[in-house]
Amino acid sequence: MSQVAFLGAVEVGLVYALVAIGVFLSFRVLSFPDLTVDGSFPLGAAVAATLIVAGWNPYLATAAATASGAAAGLVTAFLNIRLRILHLLASILTMIALFSVNLRIMGRPNIALLQEDTVLTPFLGGTMSQYEVKPLFLAVIVVVAALLVAGFLASQLGLAMRATGANARMARAQGIDPGRQIFLGMAIANGLVGLAGALFAQTNGFADVTSGVGTIIIGLAAVILGETLMRGRSTLVMVGACVVGSILYRIAVQAALEIDALGLKASDMNLVTAVLVTVALVLPGLGSPVTALLRRGGR
Amino acid sequence: MILVADAAVVFGRGTPLETWALHQVDLTIPEGQFVTVIGSNGAGKSTLLNILSGDAPLARGRVEMDGLDVTRWPTTRRAGLVARVFQDPMAGTCEGLSIEENLALAAARGTRRGLGPAIGRHRRADFADRLSQLGLGLENRLADRMGLLSGGQRQAVSLLMATLAGMKILLLDEHVAALDPKTAEFVLALTNRIVADYRLTALMVTHSMRHALDCGDRTVMLHQGRIVFDVAGQERHGLDVPDLLAMFTRVRGEQLDDDSLLLA
Numbered sequence: 427m428s429q430v431a432f433l434g435a436v437e438v439g440l441v442y443a444l445v446a447i448g449v450f451l452s453f454r455v456l457s458f459p460d461l462t463v464d465g466s467f468p469l470g471a472a473v474a475a476t477l478i479v480a481g482w483n484p485y486l487a488t489a490a491a492t493a494s495g496a497a498a499g500l501v502t503a504f505l506n507i508r509l510r511i512l513h514l515l516a517s518i519l520t521m522i523a524l525f526s527v528n529l530r531i532m533g534r535p536n537i538a539l540l541q542e543d544t545v546l547t548p549f550l551g552g553t554m555s556q557y558e559v560k561p562l563f564l565a566v567i568v569v570v571a572a573l574l575v576a577g578f579l580a581s582q583l584g585l586a587m588r589a590t591g592a593n594a595r596m597a598r599a600q601g602i603d604p605g606r607q608i609f610l611g612m613a614i615a616n617g618l619v620g621l622a623g624a625l626f627a628q629t630n631g632f633a634d635v636t637s638g639v640g641t642i643i644i645g646l647a648a649v650i651l652g653e654t655l656m657r658g659r660s661t662l663v664m665v666g667a668c669v670v671g672s673i674l675y676r677i678a679v680q681a682a683l684e685i686d687a688l689g690l691k692a693s694d695m696n697l698v699t700a701v702l703v704t705v706a707l708v709l710p711g712l713g714s715p716v717t718a719l720l721r722r723g724g725r
Numbered sequence: 726m727i728l729v730a731d732a733a734v735v736f737g738r739g740t741p742l743e744t745w746a747l748h749q750v751d752l753t754i755p756e757g758q759f760v761t762v763i764g765s766n767g768a769g770k771s772t773l774l775n776i777l778s779g780d781a782p783l784a785r786g787r788v789e790m791d792g793l794d795v796t797r798w799p800t801t802r803r804a805g806l807v808a809r810v811f812q813d814p815m816a817g818t819c820e821g822l823s824i825e826e827n828l829a830l831a832a833a834r835g836t837r838r839g840l841g842p843a844i845g846r847h848r849r850a851d852f853a854d855r856l857s858q859l860g861l862g863l864e865n866r867l868a869d870r871m872g873l874l875s876g877g878q879r880q881a882v883s884l885l886m887a888t889l890a891g892m893k894i895l896l897l898d899e900h901v902a903a904l905d906p907k908t909a910e911f912v913l914a915l916t917n918r919i920v921a922d923y924r925l926t927a928l929m930v931t932h933s934m935r936h937a938l939d940c941g942d943r944t945v946m947l948h949q950g951r952i953v954f955d956v957a958g959q960e961r962h963g964l965d966v967p968d969l970l971a972m973f974t975r976v977r978g979e980q981l982d983d984d985s986l987l988l989a
Contacts, residue, residue: 578840580842580843580844581838581839581840581841581842581843582829582833582838582839582840582841582842582843583838583839583840584843585822585826585829585830585838585843586830586833586838588819588821588822588826589819589822589830592819592820592821592822593815593816593818593819593820595811595816596811596816596817596818596819596830597830598800598801598804599778599800599804599807599808599809599811599817600804600830600831600833600834601801601802601804601805601833601834601835601836602801602804602830602838603801659823659868659870
């Protein structure tokens with residue numbers, strides 16, 4: 427694997443690390459199987475790209491994209507909590523609706539950002555090549571996000587959120603309103619995914635309405651891989667595992683694509699991911715805690 | 726003081742399966758009193774507990790705690806007034822969280838939860854100190870997952886959790902029913918000690934007449950959603966299980982046919 431290809435894999439892995447942390451929050455912490463991410467990822471990309479093209483400061487545009495992702499999470503939480511729609515269906519409804527919303531926001535299926543200023547512009551043009559700047563910049567954002575989420579989960583409020591997902595009846599008896607925790611958790615989770623979408627658009631130079639397909643499975647693969655490799659009781663280890671899982675997953679995929687004997691094309695990615703997640707769920711002894719939620723007879 | 730006035734609870738209202746779990750229950754519990762509640766299956770014991778915790782809505786009547794009308798308060802809002810230990814040892818604690826995290830959750834019961842760390846060093850020392858009083862050696866296992874503990878240990882921790890924050894009443898929902906006899910005796914003794922030490926107002930639902938008489942200072946029997954008798958003080962002191970059975974038969978004018986009540 428060339429250095430550029432390796433750094434490219436790390437870069438994409440870092441973007442999806444934010445997705446993995448979001449998926450960890452919804453699936454694992456809240457026990458809420460949330461497919462909204464397939465819509466909130468391209469939503470973040472669409473909002474950031476559209477605002478940047480309209481002349482917004484890229485950092486403000488990225489913040490707006492994060493907020494829009496959080497809003498999408500709130501919609502799913504609203505459908506589930508207030509309208510009492512099954513969590514899985516609620517998230518699918520939001521995801522489907524977002525496809526139309528994203529097309530409305532962009533006004534066309536894709537937007538190119540090649541000539542525009544992005545969050546990376548201030549750091550480019552120095553001695554480092556853009557192949558090094560991008561992963562470095564993303565690493566800083568991911569580390570900050572991971573520290574914030576880990577700190578949150580260790581706080582009183584974060585502990586209440588973990589109790590909600592683990593034992594809602596006990597949580598209620600301790601004065602925790604599960605509905606409020608789900609609203610908050612879904613907003614944070616999808617906010618992170620919206621941020622990932624915005625960064626994806628800016629590091630790749632385009633936003634595409636179809637870029638969200640399979641986001642949830644890639645996030646899950648990262649979470650499962652991370653939990654299988656790193657087990658620990660501290661929240662920092664749990665969140666760190668998502669980041670490590672995401673990066674390693676991308677490196678593994680890149681390596682597989684480069685082995686000519688396998689004959690894999692980049693477009694085979696979703697199939698490979700789906701097969702890998704299936705294997706991870708079925709293989710005994712490999713089961714990470716999140717797999718309990720994803721199998722029949724689980725919770 | 727806890728006041729339940731003219732309380733009625735109905736399940737499946739307006740359907741062919743309409744069931745009145747409580748008919749017309751009046752119960753006043755003065756501060757510091759430990760009440761035990763007995764009755765056969767379907768008598769309304771758990772429902773009585775659930776109207777105090779806020780889990781069962783009243784069709785009629787009201788619930789007051791220290792003069793505060795809490796009838797319409799949901800469970801989460803009552804958490805500052807009510808502590809509860811469930812029958813199922815898995816229900817009252819989070820098995821995926823550590824012992825200290827479970828304690829921290831309970832210590833913040835009824836308060837606003839913020840972004841401060843859930844467990845500080847000071848807190849941890851306090852938890853260890855309280856756990857050591859259980860005599861189970863759990864003070865050395867603060868970071869262990871709750872799921873690693875036995876049912877009896879989990880119920881003991883649940884009891885401790887109940888005492889970590891202020892409350893008006895402690896609800897014990899057949900909390901030793903799922904334990905083996907020896908462990909049940911231990912948890913029951915611990916219950917008596919904790920209720921006495923903290924001078925708690927408590928309501929314990931039990932299937933066992935023996936436990937109902939051995940614990941607390943007042944016994945209430947429910948039958949078909951009504952309180953059929955209520956004994957305390959001297960009158961209760963001299964009672965034994967056969968007396969209780971005789972009283973039941975006299976009050977209801979019918980034979981008691983539920984074996985579970987005899988299995989004390």
